[in-house]
Amino acid sequence: VSCVHEGVEAVAVSRGVETAGDFAEVFAAHHPEALRLAYLLLGDPYRAEDVVADAFVKVYRRWRRGGIEQPRAYIRRAVVNEANSRFRRLAVERREVERRRGDDRGARSAEDRIADTDEVFRALLQLPARQRTAIVLRYWGDLSEAQTARVMEVSLGTVKSSVSRGLDRLRSMIGQEVV
Amino acid sequence: VPANIEELVRRSLEARAADVEPSPRTFNRVQTRIRRERTFRFALAGVTAAAAVLAAAVMVPAALTRPDVLFPPPAEQPGPDQAPPDPGAPPGTAPHCGGTAQVAAVLVQAGDVLAHCVNGTTSPVLTPPGINRTVAVAMEGSAALVERGRVGPGGDPLGDVVIVHVDLETGEEVVVGGGELPAFAPDGRVAWVQQAVSPARIEVRRDPFSEPDLEITVADDAQVRRLAWDTADDYLLYETVDDAGDSRVWAVGLGSGRHELLEPHDRTYFSPAVGPDGTIAVLSAGTRLELGFLDRSMLDGGGPAFEFLTEVGQVGDDHVLLPAGYVTRHDNRWVGADRPSWLVIVDGELSMIDADGRTYFVAADVESAAVNPAADLGQPRAAQPTEPEREPAEHEPEPAEPAEREAATLEPQALPHDVEVTRQRIHQAARARDFDALRALMAPEFTHSFGGGQDRDAAAAHLWENPDLLDVIAGLLELHFGIESPAQPDMFVWPWVYVDGPEALWPEFRDRLVAVIGEQQVAEFEAHGEYVGWRLGIQRDGTWRYFVAGD
Numbered sequence: 001v002s003c004v005h006e007g008v009e010a011v012a013v014s015r016g017v018e019t020a021g022d023f024a025e026v027f028a029a030h031h032p033e034a035l036r037l038a039y040l041l042l043g044d045p046y047r048a049e050d051v052v053a054d055a056f057v058k059v060y061r062r063w064r065r066g067g068i069e070q071p072r073a074y075i076r077r078a079v080v081n082e083a084n085s086r087f088r089r090l091a092v093e094r095r096e097v098e099r100r101r102g103d104d105r106g107a108r109s110a111e112d113r114i115a116d117t118d119e120v121f122r123a124l125l126q127l128p129a130r131q132r133t134a135i136v137l138r139y140w141g142d143l144s145e146a147q148t149a150r151v152m153e154v155s156l157g158t159v160k161s162s163v164s165r166g167l168d169r170l171r172s173m174i175g176q177e178v179v
Numbered sequence: 180v181p182a183n184i185e186e187l188v189r190r191s192l193e194a195r196a197a198d199v200e201p202s203p204r205t206f207n208r209v210q211t212r213i214r215r216e217r218t219f220r221f222a223l224a225g226v227t228a229a230a231a232v233l234a235a236a237v238m239v240p241a242a243l244t245r246p247d248v249l250f251p252p253p254a255e256q257p258g259p260d261q262a263p264p265d266p267g268a269p270p271g272t273a274p275h276c277g278g279t280a281q282v283a284a285v286l287v288q289a290g291d292v293l294a295h296c297v298n299g300t301t302s303p304v305l306t307p308p309g310i311n312r313t314v315a316v317a318m319e320g321s322a323a324l325v326e327r328g329r330v331g332p333g334g335d336p337l338g339d340v341v342i343v344h345v346d347l348e349t350g351e352e353v354v355v356g357g358g359e360l361p362a363f364a365p366d367g368r369v370a371w372v373q374q375a376v377s378p379a380r381i382e383v384r385r386d387p388f389s390e391p392d393l394e395i396t397v398a399d400d401a402q403v404r405r406l407a408w409d410t411a412d413d414y415l416l417y418e419t420v421d422d423a424g425d426s427r428v429w430a431v432g433l434g435s436g437r438h439e440l441l442e443p444h445d446r447t448y449f450s451p452a453v454g455p456d457g458t459i460a461v462l463s464a465g466t467r468l469e470l471g472f473l474d475r476s477m478l479d480g481g482g483p484a485f486e487f488l489t490e491v492g493q494v495g496d497d498h499v500l501l502p503a504g505y506v507t508r509h510d511n512r513w514v515g516a517d518r519p520s521w522l523v524i525v526d527g528e529l530s531m532i533d534a535d536g537r538t539y540f541v542a543a544d545v546e547s548a549a550v551n552p553a554a555d556l557g558q559p560r561a562a563q564p565t566e567p568e569r570e571p572a573e574h575e576p577e578p579a580e581p582a583e584r585e586a587a588t589l590e591p592q593a594l595p596h597d598v599e600v601t602r603q604r605i606h607q608a609a610r611a612r613d614f615d616a617l618r619a620l621m622a623p624e625f626t627h628s629f630g631g632g633q634d635r636d637a638a639a640a641h642l643w644e645n646p647d648l649l650d651v652i653a654g655l656l657e658l659h660f661g662i663e664s665p666a667q668p669d670m671f672v673w674p675w676v677y678v679d680g681p682e683a684l685w686p687e688f689r690d691r692l693v694a695v696i697g698e699q700q701v702a703e704f705e706a707h708g709e710y711v712g713w714r715l716g717i718q719r720d721g722t723w724r725y726f727v728a729g730d
């Protein structure tokens with residue numbers, strides 16, 4: 001975080017951005033969570049950083065117009081929106097990568113697979129974007145269903161059905177032993 | 180081993196999230212992107228400003244004369260040629276939307292005024308003789324203002340234009356004055372334009388029946404083409420067009436009386452529309468629809484007048500843009516939306532464009548339209564829709580299911596005429612196994628997957644060799660469509676999910692899609708979120724452009 005602050009201050013002074021210091025604080029405070037959210041949605045740390053950067057550009061525009069009352073929520077939504085815009089393009093790439101790479105880990109027992117969080121995460125990334133987003137926000141972001149609906153800009157019923165269907169599909173993908 | 184899927188997912192997400200560490204370089208990337216954006220804007224502004232200064236000095240020195248505000252205005256008495264108020268008009272001729280539902284939109288369509296209700300019904304509002312033009316509707320949907328050119332007994336125009344107040348509950352009509360371009364503010368104020376005088380002036384009133392509170396004199400030699408209220412910041416925006424056909428958008432502070440050109444040195448804007456949250460949409464020279472905010476510092480004489488926010492759509496410079504508030508349209512019903520929408524009219528075709536740039540065809544042969552973003556059209560709406568999270572009300576009702584389907588495309592009969600004609604011809608030819616007719620319907624540079632070229636002869640030959648594809652073509656054209664708006668011109672694509680994604684694969688239509696392209700393709704689409712199956716595209720002018728499959 002200190003590195004981030006130093007870099008920010010230097011840029012702020014050299015460019016004469018009037019209140020960049022404040023924005024740097026907002027950035028430093030929320031960057032890690034935003035990055036992790038983007039990573040869980042996209043499954044790629046480099047794309048996640050890119051999405052977060054674009055999201056913070058939009059946050060900056062809004063912030064410069066007079067601040068943001070709930071920066072954490074605003075940033076979360078900005079990240080989800082940015083990630084959404086890339087989901088469909090990434091879906092094609094991801095399918096091709098998976099097709100070429102295959103699964104080279106050989107036969108595995110049900111217990112191995114259940115215990116393997118990679119397996120769960122890999123399965124999660126195979127879910128449709130909306131189901132994945134709803135599950136990440138609910139189970140990693142600890143958001144209520146209503147809050148999740150706000151962030152995703154969908155109805156409460158959509159969140160409920162997305163989570164339910166997503167969990168059903170995860171069960172079918174990682175083993176029937178899980179209930 | 181945890182046997183609970185929720186706990187397993189939670190553990191997995193926490194473990195994977197802990198693996199990733201923020202890069203200290205990301206903020207530099209943010210700064211760089213902000214700078215790049217600014218540099219582009221300033222460079223564009225510089226070039227445009229230089230050109231504008233040169234042009235202004237040589238060609239149009241008087242064109243940028245600031246208009247004046249007369250405040251307080253002289254009292255305006257109705258002219259002798261204006262129709263007197265008619266409070267005793269018989270009620271009962273206006274729609275009631277079934278007695279319960281609200282009016283969602285009022286259109287002037289083919290000269291008639293029609294009220295479209297939330298429940299999907301449509302009723303004529305007015306029947307007296309006259310040439311109905313611009314329409315405005317009050318926020319609560321109880322009243323409309325209609326610009327009407329009066330006609331004589333033989334139907335000939337009398338040459339005068341009046342503003343008619345229409346009570347949508349009772350059908351009662353009252354002529355409230357002469358003028359054009361009525362505009363309702365969300366707070367009940369109204370404005371309209373006196374174009375017959377020179378220079379033209381805009382009158383602002385507390386309500387349709389009061390005397391003018393304010394008169395705004397527009398620049399000489401300019402006609403007002405559009406009014407838009409920004410009640411959040413108490414501005415009135417108006418577009419003028421001068422004798423040379425040049426359009427400008429002005430913003431006048433109703434409290435201060437200051438006029439400003441809307442970012443005059445950056446780009447030319449026209450057809451402004453203001454959503455109830457203060458979001459302003461404008462068309463810019465070229466084909467972009469931009470969203471932005473007025474900067475309050477404008478009233479102090481500094482800062483940009485208009486803050487560019489985002490580009491949300493591709494529309495033409497001959498379009499009329501109207502605010503539609505927080506409503507959208509699905510299957511002929513108007514439902515609530517979380518983000519503002521705008522109506523776009525071009526060549527009489529009315530479409531709705533949302534804040535994500537998606538466009539929905541609404542109606543043809545439309546002269547004017549207005550939507551009232553009433554409070555209970557569908558689901559709760561926020562005062563600041565661009566804020567990401569709003570805590571729900573304590574007893575917030577769960578939104579109705581159609582709200583999540585607002586990305587839905589419309590039924591085939593809502594297609595533009597040329598597209599619908601081509602759709603029907605292709606469908607008939609495919610069902611009849613008429614290969615010659617299909618070939619004749621293809622564009623000369625027709626894109627097809629089989630054979631991988633842009634040759635309609637080869638495409639027709641391959642269809643002949645694979646006649647089962649004719650069933651796919653016909654089946655696709657019986658499904659919903661999507662609109663690829665960024666394409667020039669708009670491309671209408673079957674099936675709709677190619678454009679709208681897996682979120683629009685509604686359960687009741689899934690089986691129909693399966694019947695056309697098969698379960699495997701649909702399942703693959705659901706799994707990966709990208710539709711790469713058979714799809715067919717007809718562009719807005721009715722040209723059949725492609726029938727392809729794959730990435």
